[in-house]
Each structure stands twice: as C-alpha cells, then as structure tokens.
Amino acid sequence: MTGPKKGGRSGVLAFSSVCIAQYQPGQALSDYIHSNEKFGRKLLLAMHETEQQKNIVISPLPVSQTFGALSEGTFDSTTLLELGKVFEWRDQPFRNVASRMLSARIPSEKFPPQEEIETPKPSKVLPIAVPSKPFAPLSQSTILLYRGRGFLRDRFVELASRDYGIQFQEAKAGELPVPKDPDVRKLYELKGGILDFSIITFTDLRTPWRHELFNGRSQKLPFTLRSGAKVETDQMVSALQHYKHIAADGFEAVALPGGDAYLLVLLPAVGKDIIELEGEFAVGQIDLDSVMKSEEGDVTLPISHIRFSADLEPPLRKLGLNSLFTDFRSLGAMVSTSEGAHLTAAVQRVDLDVDTWGIKASAITFLGGVAGGVMGGVMLPPPQPFHMIVDRPFLFFIRDNVTDALLFAGVEMNPTLN
Secondary structure, eight states, rough: OOOOOOHHHHHHHHHHHHHHHHTTOOOHHHHHHHHHHHHHHHHHHHHHHSSSTTTTEHHHHHHHHHHHHHHOOOOOHHHHHHHHHHHHHHHOOOOHHHHHHHHHHHHOOOOOGGGGGSSSOOOOOOOSSSSOOOSSSEEEEEEEEEESSSSSHHHHOOOOOOHHEEEEEOOOTTOSSSSSOOHHHHHHHHHHHHOOOEEEEEEEEEEEEGSSTTTTTTEEEEEEEESSEEEEEEEEEESEEEEEEESSSSEEEEEESSSEEEEEEEEEOOOOOOHHHHHHHHHTTTHOOOOOOHHHHHHHHHHHHEEEEEOHHHHHHTOOOOOHHHHHHGGGGTBBTTTTTEEEEEEEEEEEEESSEEEEEEEEEEEEEEESSSOOOOOOOOEEEOOEEEOOOEEEEEEEETTTEEEEEEEEEEEGGO
C-alpha cells in the first residue's frame, strides 16, 4: 500500500489552512446548497443541449453528495481540481460538515443485509400513487456494495459514512456488487460490464400542495410546442392567492408552495427560446431570489408525468469531470489495492408526477466502478392580480422548504410525451 508524498500532502494542508482562515463562520451550509444549485443548473443544460425535444428531469443532490463522498477517496490533484470545478466546491473547507447538517434535514433509512431481503431498498412507494399516511415526505438513502473484505480503506469508510451517510455492505462471494432491486438492475444494464463496487442512492419526495392549492381543478387547454405546433394538455388552475412571482422582460417565474418543498416554474417570454433562457439561468445571469416578491395571482400549469433515465457520464465529462472515469489513480485513497480504482458508470432514473395533489418524485442514482488490478412613502393603487399561464415549454426546479436545497430540476417540452 502506498501513501501520498509528504510534500504534496503538506501543500494541501497549507492551502486548506489559508481557506479556513479566510472563511466566514456560519456560511458552510449556505455555500454547499448554493454549489448544488449551480451544479444542477449546469447539468440540466448540458443534458438538454443534446436532447432538446425531450422532457428531462434530474436529481442533482444525490450526485453532489455521492461525488462528495468520493472526494474523500482521492489524493490526486487533477481529480480534486476537476471535482471542485464541476461541483462548484472551491474554497469550501467545511463542506463535510455542511453535508452532515444537510443530512440532519433529509433523513435516510437503514438498508437490511443482503441475505435478509431480495431488494435492499429501504422502502418503495409507487410514484404515480397518492401516498398513504404515514409516509416520509423527504428521504435519501445511499449504499455502497463492494467485493471482498478489506477492499476499502478504513479511513474512507469512516469519512464517507460519517459525513455523507453512506452505508456499506460486502457483496456475497461470487455475486455482482449490485442490489437485487429490479430498477437498480435495469440501470446497471444500461452500462453493464465488470464491477468491483457500486454506489446507489434512493431519493424520494412526497409533498402535497399547501392550502389545497389546486383543489382538484383541471381542464383541457392548448400548449404551444417549441416548433410552434399546438397540442391539447391537461392543465390545473391554482387558487387566487399570494405567490412569490416576477414578470420580467425575458421571462416569468412563480414559486408554488408545498408542505416540504416548493416548485419554481421559469417560463420564457413569448418569442424567447427556452435553451437561451436555460443558458442564462445556468451561468447566473438571472437571480430570481433577489427579484421575486409576493404578489396576488393564479397559475395555470400542465399536469406532468415524466419518466426519465440518463447516462450521466457524458454530461459530467462535458462539464470537465474526466479523471474519475479514466484514471485508476483518481480513487487511490478509497481502495486498499495499490493500483487504485475509477468509475465505469454513472446513471440516473427519475420518476416525477406533478398533479392537483402535489409533488411526487423518486430518483435512483447508480455509480459503478472497478479497482486497478482489480419602494416606501408613496400610496400606490392596489396591484392587479397576475395570471400566469404556462402554455409553452418551461423550466422547473423543486427545492426543499427548510434548506432551499435543489432536489429535482427539469424541463417540460411537450406534456403529451409523458
């Protein structure tokens, strides 16, 4: 077993001490959540640019959290620089503490041992059904399966479990280190190949609208596609009440409140292409949090049922994450073998339903890898209520009510494709 060179390690420590000295107390969780937001926007744009006619939905948080854990398994400077750039982690010395704080808000469920149950998924709720009570409104659980006792370094196991909530299980001798859950197996089959370890995260959100926001109201209305053609879709009409809202020159946005999360809808102005708006939002040209204000109005929104599976490796590599998929040195501090390890697969499936009941979303994120060798003072007239009609392609973002963490993000191009 070989360790890092003393000179390289001291350089990392010196750099870290400078970052800590300059870091403002109390901002660790906020910065970590903001990094996940920026990463989610970039990932959505990278995927939509290659599949422009599809309805897309992703869950960035489990990707951020899992790669955060993997960052504890590398001493490779190239890998660390790529991770910092792609996930926007630069100058965040307390990122591991922020992860623990976020985990306190989003609970996980314990995975049963492999031999006790056919599928290790802690719970399974059909996303298309209104969940029965009681149910966990928001949860995220991660398991790492690996081949052979002593395969992982103790230090990595300690940090990944403590800071990122990862549960570890050794696969049975001769068995593939992939859970028997049929949905996970389908994701594995998208890439296939030999594996020495896999990391699977189950993310679930079940939250009704607040104040019976839509109260079962829906109707058939036209929706204009990007091509200009029109299709008839099922749309729901909200109650007239106050929402956080903004109507600007190039877009309109509204936040629809749920019990545990809220849905942010971003609609391009008539004549503005959705890819253009998406690009502006991804690079931070649009700061919705500072311009949205409480206004009275109502919202007409398509009922959405999106099922989306994607290979995450191409967009992640497009964003600049390469060494983790190609270089055995990238995970040299994770495994006990001197040859190191790298990833061979990163795929995700998301099922999303947005209807008159609320928001129901489930994501399975699968990573696999191999080891080497193995205004005041003026009286204004009352404002007129806004009427926001989402009748053309739009972006949406689902955020946690407590931490504002981005849980799911997507684009609806054509509701009839679902």
